[in-house]
Amino acid sequence: MKVGIVTLYNAFNYGAYLQAFATSTLLKEWGHTPVVSSLEDARGLYLRYRTLVSKRPSTLVFNARKYFAFRTGWSAFQRVSATHLKSCDAIVIGSDEMWNVRNPTFRSRPEYFGFGFEHVPTIANAVSASESTAADLANNDKIRLGLARLTSVSVRDRHTQSLYTALTGKDAPIVLDPTFLVDFRGLSTPRGEGALCLGLYVCFRASEAAGGHEVCKEGRGSGHFGGIQQFLVRRKHSRDPNGILGILADGHLGGDRYISRNNFLHTV
Helix, strand or coil, X not given: CEEEEECCCCCCCHHHHXXXXXXXXXXXXXXXXXXXXXXXXXXXXXXXXXXXXXXXXXXXXXXXXXXXXXXHHXXXXXXXXXXXXXXXXXXXXXXXXXXXXXXXXCCCCHHHXXXXXXXXXXXXXXXXXXXXXXXXXXXXXXXXXXXXXCCXXXXXXXXXXXXXXXHHCCCCCECCCHHHXXXXXXXXXXXXXXXXXXECCCCCCHHHHHHHHHHHHHXXXXXXXXXXXXXXXXXXXXXXXXXXHHHHHHHHCCCCCCCCECCCCCCC
């Protein structure tokens, strides 16, 4: 079966890349033919461009190098246009912040909520509304219609679960992000050396952030912040998105321990 994945893969960060890569990989393992689209228009692409811009030349160069590295990584799955999705047998929306209408780095679209895919079963998988509220979504008729007709919905956090229930009267299970469901052995690049502290989408109090900095700087194995056990990965940071697969593969083999400072904690 041909399955269209609607996701924001083209943010040049590991999270966006891995979520699209993992969803595509899982669908292939289950015997389907996945294709990927962000559905982003000119306005959305402009917002992506803005994330590249920096007043500091060194940051601008670093962002540009990351961008082109991730363009190479995106070739790991088949990317298609919005028109191409019309030939799909089913649509999967997600994962990540597809329902976050407040995120300034992309332009929200009704299709991210299921609108416009009435011709096929449509599944929202491990989606998150992040800081958006029910009121942010309730005033958009297309969003409400899209949510009402979704075939199946799963979410990544309790806030999104409550928001979906408030808007539709339906329940949705909290599930793992697809990144945690893929066995990355055999998909990884060679191991690097050095040290990397994986910190994804997290905010600590100032005292805790300082403690985390000291742990990373000293290369110690673990630390406690806010009562949550944190781990370090001993390796260099890679600009190549496929480089992160090596870290995850080592985790499957028990070779490394990871920092888990992110908003996936409660689902893990």
